[in-house]
Amino acid sequence: MRSFWLLVAEAVGDAFRRRIVGGVAIAGLLSIAMLESCTGCTPSINVNGEVRELVEVRGAFGFTTFLVLGLWGIALAGVLASDHLRSTLDDGSASLFLARPVPRESFALARLTGVMGVTTVAGGIVLGIAAFLLATRSGLPVAPALSAAGACALGALTVATLAMAASLVLPRAVTVLLVLGSVGMVALANGVAPFANDAGWLAAIDRVGPPLASSMALALAPWLEGVAIPGDGVRLAARGVAWAIAALLALVFAFRRVELGR
Amino acid sequence: MVALELASVVKRYGTRAALDGVNLRLEAGSALGLLGPNGAGKTTALRLLLGFATPDSGGAALRGRDPADPESRRGVGYLPERLALPERASVRGFLRLQAGLAGLADSACEEAAERAIEQVGLRDRGHDRIGGLSKGLRQRVGFANALLGAPEVLILDEPSSGLDPLGVRDARGWIQAARERGCSVLVSSHTLSEVERICDQIAILDEGRVAASGPLATLVAPGETLEDAFVRAVRT
Numbered sequence: 452m453r454s455f456w457l458l459v460a461e462a463v464g465d466a467f468r469r470r471i472v473g474g475v476a477i478a479g480l481l482s483i484a485m486l487e488s489c490t491g492c493t494p495s496i497n498v499n500g501e502v503r504e505l506v507e508v509r510g511a512f513g514f515t516t517f518l519v520l521g522l523w524g525i526a527l528a529g530v531l532a533s534d535h536l537r538s539t540l541d542d543g544s545a546s547l548f549l550a551r552p553v554p555r556e557s558f559a560l561a562r563l564t565g566v567m568g569v570t571t572v573a574g575g576i577v578l579g580i581a582a583f584l585l586a587t588r589s590g591l592p593v594a595p596a597l598s599a600a601g602a603c604a605l606g607a608l609t610v611a612t613l614a615m616a617a618s619l620v621l622p623r624a625v626t627v628l629l630v631l632g633s634v635g636m637v638a639l640a641n642g643v644a645p646f647a648n649d650a651g652w653l654a655a656i657d658r659v660g661p662p663l664a665s666s667m668a669l670a671l672a673p674w675l676e677g678v679a680i681p682g683d684g685v686r687l688a689a690r691g692v693a694w695a696i697a698a699l700l701a702l703v704f705a706f707r708r709v710e711l712g713r
Numbered sequence: 714m715v716a717l718e719l720a721s722v723v724k725r726y727g728t729r730a731a732l733d734g735v736n737l738r739l740e741a742g743s744a745l746g747l748l749g750p751n752g753a754g755k756t757t758a759l760r761l762l763l764g765f766a767t768p769d770s771g772g773a774a775l776r777g778r779d780p781a782d783p784e785s786r787r788g789v790g791y792l793p794e795r796l797a798l799p800e801r802a803s804v805r806g807f808l809r810l811q812a813g814l815a816g817l818a819d820s821a822c823e824e825a826a827e828r829a830i831e832q833v834g835l836r837d838r839g840h841d842r843i844g845g846l847s848k849g850l851r852q853r854v855g856f857a858n859a860l861l862g863a864p865e866v867l868i869l870d871e872p873s874s875g876l877d878p879l880g881v882r883d884a885r886g887w888i889q890a891a892r893e894r895g896c897s898v899l900v901s902s903h904t905l906s907e908v909e910r911i912c913d914q915i916a917i918l919d920e921g922r923v924a925a926s927g928p929l930a931t932l933v934a935p936g937e938t939l940e941d942a943f944v945r946a947v948r949t
Binding site for chain 1: 760789791793795798799801815
């Protein structure tokens with residue numbers, strides 16, 4: 452276990468030193484600035500021909516905002532993971548670590564922890580400020596935001612792990628496109644399938660895929676007034692955990708089979 | 714006691730056999746020089762011994778264990794040909810981390826790192842970032858890493874790469890010192906004169922097969938140099 456924690460410290464430090472972290476910080480700051488601006492104004496808006504104050508749709512606004520930010524965090528984890536392990540194979544640095552009595556799974560999971568470290572800090576700050584602004588300015592309760600943040604973290608872990616496993620066999624650009632496409636597709640399926648009579652393959656994705664958006668949406672449901680979100684929270688959580696475990700097993704299995712230094 | 718062994722190993726990449734029925738054996742305390750032209754399979758042999766790849770058939774063992782078992786690499790120092798050191802880390806920080814990964818106790822890591830830094834002549838560069846070091850100094854850091862914690866087995870791939878003549882001489886001294894305390898050494902190199910000075914056993918690989926092997930004294934005929942023996946082995 453000691454070697455695992457040494458590798459975790461190294462991988463987290465390495466993740467925070469990457470150039471992409473600057474881009475993540477800028478994206479996070481822009482999100483916070485938009486949130487600050489949007490929660491600070493009180494415009495009148497037109498809903499189905501009826502003029503309403505923003506405060507009347509604050510739940511829907513908070514719901515949508517938090518959901519989009521959560522999906523941003525999930526996609527971010529996948530993008531960061533798309534080369535955090537692969538790069539060590541490409542530059543040969545993995546050989547220096549794995550020439551020590553270090554199990555391969557320790558190395559892979561430590562690199563994953565590095566990705567989750569950056570994601571947790573970035574996502575935690577953005578979602579935390581969002582929850583704070585929505586609570587103090589729009590009066591929305593904080594508890595649903597905490598539950599949704601937990602669901603977001605589980606989704607981020609799943610996507611990052613799958614992206615890391617995919618990166619062992621795919622080029623980085625393809626892995627990034629796969630991450631963005633998959634997160635978008637699952638979010639679309641989660642958003643459309645529960646309300647459509649015949650959603651076809653989107654319904655299949657919604658039923659068996661990782662509940663990336665649906666678990667967050669269900670957690671945030673108390674913010675919506677007069678709109679019921681279908682779904683069983685416990686079953687969604689169980690499916691989310693099952694996907695995370697399956698993803699971790701896939702990563703360990705794939706990394707054990709990788710040949711180093713060729 | 715056998716330090717490392719390849720037994721009838723076959724390793725293919727597609728249809729090309731990188732190793733084709735290779736047998737290698739390094740007794741504890743001995744030094745084996747692995748020679749061969751480019752693409753002969755030397756680095757592949759080292760990768761199999763370190764568990765970085767698995768043979769298609771045959772067996773590999775490091776310190777009596779399957780190289781897939783991480784414990785086989787306890788007490789093993791490795792210097793890769795393509796040395797990818799962390800650019801932003803300091804020399805001392807990198808070596809302390811590696812000492813910890815090698816299984817040394819927390820209290821011993823600092824001391825082992827300092828000893829290795831001292832040994833390879835980097836006493837004044839311990840705080841320097843690795844990214845700011847010259848190629849030769851990086852190779853010394855690589856050596857310090859391989860020598861951390863007095864390993865029982867040293868696996869060196871092109872150890873004199875990037876070193877100036879003084880560095881080559883120093884490196885030979887570090888390897889000799891390791892041998893004197895009973896360390897087993899496997900050196901893969903193109904520099905025949907270095908191998909000749911360090912090793913008592915030689916194996917010459919050519920196109921994935923062992924073209925010649927044995928004690929240096931029996932491999933090199935009277936009046937011949939190791940270069941003559943090498944050319945004879947790979948051309949026949």
